[in-house]
Each structure stands twice: as C-alpha cells, then as structure tokens.
Amino acid sequence: MFGGCYGWASAGRFHHAPSHLKRFLNLFGGYVDRVGNHSFGAALGIMPYVIGRADIPALVAPWETLVGSCELIVLFGGAHLKNAQVEMNGQVRHEAATWFHKAHAAGTRFVNISPSRSDLTEAVDGEWISLRPNTDVAVMLGLAHTLLVEGLHDTAFLQRFCVGFERFADYLRGVPDGVIKDAAWAAEISSIPAERITALARQMASSRTLVATAWSVQRADHGEQPVWMTVTLAAMLGQIGLPGGGFSLGFGRAGSAPPRKVPRMAMPVGKNPVTTIVPVASVGDMLLNPGKEVEFNGRRIRYPDVKLIYAVGGNAFHHNTDLNALLRGWQRPDTVIVHEPFWTPVARHADIVLPATTTLERNDILAAESASHWIAMQKAIEPVGQARNDFDIFADLAERLGFKSAFTEDRDERAWMAWLYEQTRAQAKERGYAPPDFDTFWNDGVHAFIEEAPVHQVFMGDFRRDPDANPLKTASGRIEIFSEKIAGFNYADCPPHPTWIEPTEWLGSAQARDYPLHLLSNQPTARLHSQLDMSPLSRASKIAGREAITMHPKDAGARGIRDGDVVRVSNARGAFLAGARLSPDLRESVVQIATGAWYQAVEPGVPGSLDTHGNPNMVTMSKVTSPLAGAPTAQTVLVQIERVDDPPPMTAFDPPRFS
Template sequence: MEDDSQLRVTPFATHWGTYHAEVRGGKVVGVRDYADDPDPAVIGPGIVDMVEHPTRVGRPMIRKGFLEKGKDSDRSGRGREPFVAVPWDEALEIASGELDRVRKAHGNQAIFGGSYGWGSAGRFHHAQSQVHRFLNCIGGYTPSIDTYSYAAVSAISPHVVGHFARLVLNQATAWPHIVENCELMVMFGGMAIKNAQVTSGGVGRHTTREALLAAKRNGTQFVSVSPLRSDAIDLLDADWVAARPNSDTALMLALAHTIHSEGLHDQAFLDRYCTGFDRFLPYLTGQSDGQPKDADWAAGICALEAEMIRSLARRMAGKRTMITVSWSMQRADHGEQPGWMAIVLAAMLGQIGLPGGGFGIGYGSENGIGNPVLPFKFPAVPQGQNPIAEGIPVARISDALLHPGEPYDFNGRRTTYPDLRLVYWVGGNPFHHHQDINKLVSAFQRPETIIVNEIWWTPMARHADIVLPVTTVLEREDIAMTHWEPLIVAMRQAVEPVGDARHDYDIFSGLAHKLGVGETFTEGRSPEDWLRHLWDQARQRAAEANFELPSLEELRAREMITLPDPDRHPVLLESFRNDPEGNPLETPSGKIEIFSERIAGFDYDDCPGHPAWMEPYEWLGGPDAEHYPLHLVSNQPRTRLHSQFDPGSVSRASKIQGREPMTMNPIDAAARGLSEGDVVRVFNDRGACLAGIILSDTVMPGVVQLSTGAWYDPLEPGVVGSLCKHGNPNVLTRDKGTSRLGQGPSAHSTLVEVEKFEGPLPPITAFAPPPIKERD
C-alpha cells in the first residue's frame, strides 16, 4: 500500500512545456520543468492549483430552464441561470436525445462541432479529434474552417506561394540556417518570446530565444516593426520601428518602391520565379492611380520619417535579409495584405530559397516554427469522413448563428450560412478568442441546444445547456508526439479523476452506444488499446524513415525520448529555387504569384489581384480616432495559453486589483490623469471592460495593450452589453472578417478610449462556479 506521505514524480506534457508532476497523498503539489529546457515557460506552475480548483466542474450539469423545458426553454437564461446536477446516465440520455432529435428533424448539417484543439497535448486525448470522430460516426456535422491564429494568411497563401501549413510553416527555414547566414532580420509584428512559449502538440525545449541570441552573436542585425518595443527582447538590440498599427502594408510598399526606383531589385529572380510583377508595378509606381507608393506617401500613413524608410530599404537590399511576419499582423482588417506583400518584398530582394534569406510567417508565434521537422508524420485518432461538405470560416460562428440562410463570400465561393440548431463544443472557450462578445452572447441565445465537455466553469460552459465534466491532462494516460518537436513524452496518470470527471473518449463512447454506433466509434478498443495502436503506427512510420522507436513499455520506463536531429534542415522554397520547372509551386502558374489572376477573378473590392494598401475600417488615421483616440492591441498573454489557467496562481498574480493588466504610454496616461495601478474603464461603441494600468514607454503613444484571455465576467450575466468587470478585450473588438477572401478575425483593428473608473470596484466572480441546484 502506497505511503500517502511519499512524493511521486510523474511525467506529463502540455502545449507550453514538458514537466514532472510532484504528487503527494493523491494531490498535485508542484511541477518541475523539463531539465533540458533552456527557457521554460512561466505558465507551467499554474496547473498546480487548477486540478482541484473551486471552479472545476465536478458532476454532469443541466441548465435549470433546459432541464425543465428542453429546447423550448428561455435561451436568454444561458449565462445567468443556475445548473442542476444529474447522474451521468441521465446526462448522456438527455444529450444523446438532443443529438438524435436535431439530426432527424433538421439533418446533421444543423449540428455544429466546435473545438479549437488546444485541450490536450496528448495524441489520443485530443478533444478536437474525439468530437469530430464521434459526430462523423452519427452522420456528420457542420465544421469550422481554418484557425483564429492565421485564417487570413492561410487563405491567401495557396493563391500566392502554396499551402500555408504544409509549406510555409512546416518547411520554414530552420533556425540553424538563420543563425549561420542571416545578416538582417526585419520582423513585422516583432517576435514576442511570450508567444513562443507554446507549440500545438507539446514542447520540450523552448528554442526561439536561444536561436535569436545565437544569431545575434553571429552578427545578425534586427529590426522590429511593432507598436510594442517589448515584441523584441532587449538582448537583440533591435531597431524599433514604431509604425502606426495596421500600416505595415503601406510600409512594405514604400520599401518595395525604394528598392525598385533605386534599381536594387533582382529582376532576374522576378522573371524566372514569379509571375505578375508587371501587373503590380503600375500600382507601386503610381502609374495606375496617380499615387506612387513611395516613402513620402507611406510616412504620413505610418507616422514615420521617410528617410528612415528609404534607409531601411537600402539595408535590406544590401544584406542577406530574412523578412518575418507575425500571425498577429494578419488578424486585422485586410489582414491578407501584409503576408502577401512580405512575400512580394522578399521576391524583389531575390533571396527566397537561400539559407537565412527570404521570408517566414509565424516565427515566434509558436516555438516549433523554425525547428527541424521530422521526416515522418505521427498518427492521430482517425476522425473518419464527414458527409457534410460545407463548413463555415472559424471566425464567422456568430454570423452563422444569427443569420441562418443568409449568403456570404469566402475564398472565391458564394454560399449560405447553415441553420444551426445544436452546438457541441469541446476543448475551447470562444469567449476568449472570438470578437465582439456582446454579439456572441446574442448568437449563443439562438441554437436550441448547447452541449459542452469542459474541465472548468469557463464562460463557454456557463452559456451551455448540458455540461459534461472532463479530466485534466494529469488524470489520464497519453503520449505527446508532434512533428515540430523531437521529444516524445509518455504522459502518465498522476492523480485520480476529480469528482465525476470522465475522459472525452469515455463520454463519446457512452453517447455513441446510446445512438447505436458504439462499436463504430470505439472499434472495440479501450483508451489503453488506442494508445498501443497509435504507438505501433508511430513505430512503423518512424522505421520507414530510418528512425527507431522503442516499445511502449520501454518508452514508459524511460518516460521520454529524444529523436536524433534530421539529416537535413529545411530552407523554405530551396528546391523550387534550385529547379523551378522540376519543383513547381502549388499555385496556378507554378510560380510565386505577385499578381493573382484567380483572386482578381473573384472581383472582391476588399482583396484585389495584387497586394495593396487599403485603409482599415478602424485605425488611428481614420475618422473614428476623433472619438476613440487609442488603438487597442489585444495580443496573446504571457501568463497563460489563451484563456487556459486564468484562475490559476500564475495568471492571477499578474492582475491589478483583480483586473487584467493593460499597458499604456505615460504620455497618454498623463493626458487622462491616470497613474500606475489605477483601474480604468476601457470602452467604445461595442462595449466596455475594466483593466488595471501599467505605465511603460515600451508601448508607443496612442496605443494600449490588453491581452486576451481574461475570463469574461459581465456585471449582469446574460445581459448583452454588460460591463466586463475582469478585462476581456473582446467586448471591444469588432466581429468583421478580414476580407471576403479570408474571413479571418480582425481584432487588431480596434479603437478605444480610457477613463478612470470611479466608485466601488465590483467583485470578480469569473472564477466562482455558477449557482448549483440539487434535484427536488
């Protein structure tokens, strides 16, 4: 019998690092960083008090009004009504009954399967795979298309250079080539190390900081174009170009204009590897519209000195230059343009396909980008085939719920929103990542039924009808393995499931059996059987690529293994550069498309056939700045992944009087009579929230920075337009697609005003469970 006082140490992996859990008496009491990690994430210890946090969903729950009246309940009760605890079998009976009712009455396209994939770093207990497999087993569902992270650039990339994830991300020029060859790195959107804490699927060694510093030691110079000086670590000594937010495409055009007008471009590269430069050039020079896109023109848009722009262009043309674009750049109005223009600018320099030159999109946005990619693909839980062909862009969920049957454009297609009657959400919190939460609250009052598998009482769980409690990563067995990371981790169960929590797999198995597809979903396998099946597949694929993996028993005994470095480190588009005829791109022309006939054929006024500067709907250079003179940067947080672990000790330690911190330039604060530590009201026409003030000149004047992820905490739950007491910036952002091409989120085109909050501060209630009623 185990001594309760004995300390056990158990390995596990997360999207932000690899750890050993310290367990005593069946409780998690601490975590240890992976010993070989040179730059551990600050997020890690936040899990300790989250396993048994008061906001844990302990039992299956049904919203009181839904339990009484089902689909005919008052849906405005979502977010404010109490919940009733019910036994598992009853919860599964109600949930399966609703799924069956909706698919029979309205068709499977009326079911939306929402999941964002960050629920677990483990390969088997991957929430997105589990829910999609289950829904496909019962006839399919309406899926979401692409990601909030990079929807706009993902949509434009196949038309211009090739598939975004498969090419631009997975074949990104590896850090060793940058360290050895790059002379100048120009970072549009900077390269914030806090974002590189994470990689989808797990992290062993955090490599971004050490790679940047190695490049610095080898002579690389850095330029960071961002409204935040902190988007480049101080040790890089980066030149800070504080361009007005959303003006980056204009700056890139001006750089291109100088390079072309001074004869610094590589015409031979443009002729051989690109198409459409001749169609783009009249716009660049002003021949087509009377306005040259020169440095003097851009200076007024970007609030920069024209000579500085010209000087930067000459530096770029005179050195081996890597142009990088952060994912945050394209989460703005016309977000497709900066990614496209960065590719054009790199093509004009003629260094695409050379080690340390060309372009990259996403360095620093995840730790894995720039790491050598393994030459084989790890297996995943098979999701099956979805008979429902039509999905919706991921950032258009509110529009789909509010406007069923209405037409919209997306990437060359004209289609209509489905009539969604049931939402099944697993492994995600849209009240973190979706724009205009007040609109989202209204949207989530529309479907007949909302089912959520969730660990904690997140805002999404509070707005559900049926909440099914799920285990944490520390309460189950799994394996962490991802192609961006050589470390494979045997994730061992550290503690017993808390309360009545079950694995997603067990929940879906139960629902599948009630719906008559139990064997189809499980294939007769237990979770342990699935883990062995997936590991056997991994061993086979690795062997085919001349990598040897041990047995599952040996992996568990060793706890983790590190695969050897691949023989070859990628250089983005190197094979294309070496032989463009033999290795054509997956574009219509097989070349880099500076002008896209396909996009031009879509006839979108918000995304023409070549990259262009188009004024954002909301920015400091526009008329709205008269009323709302501060540009809001709602970037990713440092103390959590998205909204995960916001109630934990690490995130809460960063708060100011319990509110999310907001960084502001002292000049702007002085003009409003604000001091460090004040709680302020941040507002515009869409909504308002409270935040605590940090004063710093690392934020340019006219800009405030308020990270996403503070759990939505309305003063009046369930009421559209209520003040968020806690500091969620998405009560302020506009829910508008980047363009008709990408339909991505445009959160970074947001203006606000700030004033000191007067009166007693309302208490934070985001981390307290909703009222729970026992059955009469």
C-alpha cells in the same frame, strides 16, 4: 448541429477533445464545421494563391538556416520570446532565447517594426521602429518603391521565379490610381520618417535579409495584404531559396527539430457527411443570421440554421470577436452541450455541462509533429469527483445511440494509445528512426529522436535551383505577385496584387476622434490563451483582480490614470474593465492587453453588459479580413479609456450555485 470545437485542448494525442467530438459527430450523421483558424487565418487563405502552400507553421524560417548566413532580419510585428515557447501539440525544448543569442553573436542585425518595443528581446540590441498599428503594408510598399526606383530589385529573380511583377510595379508608380507609393507616402500613413524607410530599403538590398511578419499582423482588416506583401518584398530582394534570406511567416520557431519530420500521432476522425461550413471568424454571424449568403474564397455559402451546439476543448468566449454579438447568437440554438473541467465562460453559457478530466487525470502521449521527443504523459491522480475522460463520455453516448463499437473500435484508453503509437512508430521507422515498442516506451517514459549530422533544407531551395522541375502549386507554378484567379473573384477587399487598403478603423480614420486609442491584444505570459486563468500563476499577473492593460504614460496622464488604477475600455460594440499598467515601451495612442481573461459580465447572459475582467473581444469587430480568407480582424479596433473609481466586483472565478 454545430461542432463548436476550437482550441488547443490537451497536448496529448489520444485525449484530444476536438478529435473525439468530430469522430463522434461524423458517426452520428455529420455536423456543421468551421474552416480556417484564428491564429493565421488570413495567411491560410492567401498563401495557396501566392506560393501554392497553406502549411503556415512550416513557413517559419528555422534557426539553423539563419545563424551564420542571415545578416539582417526585418521583423514586422516583432518576435516576442513567449510566442516561440509554445507548440500546439506540446513543446519540449525551449531554445528560442538561446538561438536569438547565437544569431546576435554571429552578427545578425534585428529591426523591430512594431508599436511595441517589447516585441523583440533586448538581448539582441535590435532597432525599434515604431509605427501606427495596421500600417505595415504601407511601409512595405514604401520599401518596395525605393527598391524599384533605385534599381535595387532583382529583376532576374522576378522574371524567372515570379509572375505579375509588372502589374505590381505599375501600382507602386501610381499608374492605375495616380498615387505613388513612395517612402514619403508611406511615412504619412505609418508615421515612420521617409528617410528611415529609404535607408532601410537600401540596407535590405545590400544584406542577406530575411523579411519576417508576425501572425498578429495578419489578424487585422485586410490581413491578407501584409502576408502577400511580405512575399513580394522578399521576391524583389531576390533572396528566396537562399540560406538566411527570403521570408518567414512568424519567427523564432520554438526549437530545432530533426530534418526528416517525426510523424505526429492523430486519432482517426472519419469523414464528415455534411459539407456545410462557416468561416472561423463568422460563427457569431452564422448563429445570428441563419440562411444568410456570404462570399467566401471564390464561392457563395449559405449559413445553416443551427439548433444544437456541441463544444469541447475550447473557449468560444475567448477566441471569437465581438462577444456581445456572439452572445446574442449563442442564445438562439435550442441546446448547448459542453465538456469542461472548470466553471469557465463556455460552461456558464451552456445548457448541459459534462465534467471532464484534466491532463493530470488521464494517460496520454505527447508526440508533436517534428518534435524531438515522444513523452509518456502518465496519469498523476485519479479523476476528481464525477469527471470523466472525453473519450468515455462519447463512448457512452455512442452506446445509447447505437454505434459504440464503431466509435471505440472495442479499444479502451491503453489499447488506443498502443495502437496510435505503433501506427506512428511504423511511419517513423520508414523515415529512418528507431523508436522502441509501446511497452518499452511507456516504461521508459520518453523517447528522444537524435541524429548525428542533421541537414536542414533551405525553404524553397529546390524551387530556386530548378523552378521547372520543382514548380510551386500555384496556377502558374511560380510565385504569384499578381493572381489572375483572385482577379476573377472581383473582391474589393482583396485585389489581385498586394495593395494598401485603409482599415475600417485606425488612428488615421474619422473614428479616432471619438475613440483615439488603438487597442492591440497579444498572447499572455502567465497562461496559454485562456487556459487555467483561475490558477495562482495567472491571477498573480492581474492588476486589482483584472487583466492588465498597458498604456503609454502620456496617454494615461491625459486621462488622470495612474499605474494600478481600474479603467473602463469601451467603444460602440461593448466595454470591459482592466487594470492600468504604464510603460514607455508602447507607442503613444496605442494600448495593449493580453487575450484570455475569462469573460464575466455584470449581468450574466445580457448582451451589452460590462465585462468586469478584461476580455478584449468585448470591443473587437466581427468583420472578416476579406471574403477571400474570412479571417478575424481582432487587431483592428479603436477604443476610449477612462478611470473607474468604484468598479463592480470581479466574479469570473466564482463557482456555480446548486439548488
């Protein structure tokens, strides 16, 4: 059995569908689980080797340590406001725009290195440096080479706090391969002028500088490399552990939070007795190829022969790449069971659909880790039709299978909420907070965590003050610019130090002759991922009923495409329809579409059939970043686009037919 559960589901901490599924399957005997994630999978794989940490969301620099200290923020992949307005377990305070204004007013300069001007708010009057997609590592190497040859790197920091810089410096000089990674070399790859790369390196060395790389940058072929190179570039500047300096993976944390982390409520899921795993980006490959052996993070794993998929709280036909390959694999197991409130793509491709409630039909608690509030999510309406809470569905199944008491622990919804609350309340009190008892909280509806004088620690500040007393959890206890452990894996796709490796397909490759446009997929503004795509808000963002794809006017004009036209986006892996939107704020030869449009093929269930709605994963690759992280490469994809004058109807929101 594959516990095909991946998604944000509900913001509430009790009615969290993935937790209920895992708890149920663990009590039933276990399940095949995925490892890694689609959000920051490459960073999750590489950072334990580089700084000894895998808590990637915690590596986003907090605003409080930047404003008034940071002079220059260099953003690889930008920092779009919409991405800083969401939090996995529910965001209460939306302060990102305010903090951008504060930083700008304090004199912080912003540089947006991205194919899209709109990846940085206009309010900060930042500089846009347009580069070819997937060439960030080359630019970082060109910056690093300038720092090296001009003596602008911090040798004392590198010697005391890092290991392996000498090997990396030889790589910059071209010692092992005869290729000098200077600004001119980087300019040829990225199309950023060499003079601008050199000047930026000097600016970075003469300023208190934060190097920030968006999570989207590492969702690409060899995505481990820009993450590793981000840390290495910051190490060369020698400002890691200083206020306003160092690096950030992602940028623009959603809002300020109390310095002592507010604990997060979480349902206990138990222990999975099954140890078989699949890298998150290889689910389709696993379903298609049972028994196949693959390398993953220093070991070999064998794919299981999955007979049953149980999926709740997510949309497999949204986050997985190469949907035609996934569809072929999805059809191999004997049975697919899902819980869904709507007729979503995953419901359309299931054998058994159990109707589940939405957030508005149940009681819950919003209590995200480090959040400033706990909120009582009190039911607005009774469940519609035959919809039931996921917990109640699993409880009845557990009763039929003989372990209901173990699953429910004889608690109902309110009893579980009270138990979760009181358990977490005790932890909060240990950290100096004083939330009320559950009944008082539920009646009040909200509890705010407030401190009079918050003190925000600078990331890696303790390590900088005394690396011997506060070593990192790496093999050396230091920042590893060269990793002996990774060297031992002998992965061609992940060498032992940050390296430029040509992507499988990019605008500098031979494939660009047939598919001359690089497709980037970003987070939508009118929904969260694919959630509620059928809602009026999301539908209002469509063009001609399809997801909007942004093109540069010159690329559109060369193809006879006008604003509002329906277009066909294709490559050898598949095709989808979208509505054209023209903008000069996107680099030429680059197109961009939001993720999350509900997949709907002209011929449902037929691999290779045209998607009518605009799902970019029709054309993305199933290739992983490298055997180290096994993460997805959705941002590495070339396509061709043509106008469609008589498109087929879009039926993604049509209800099911009942006989």
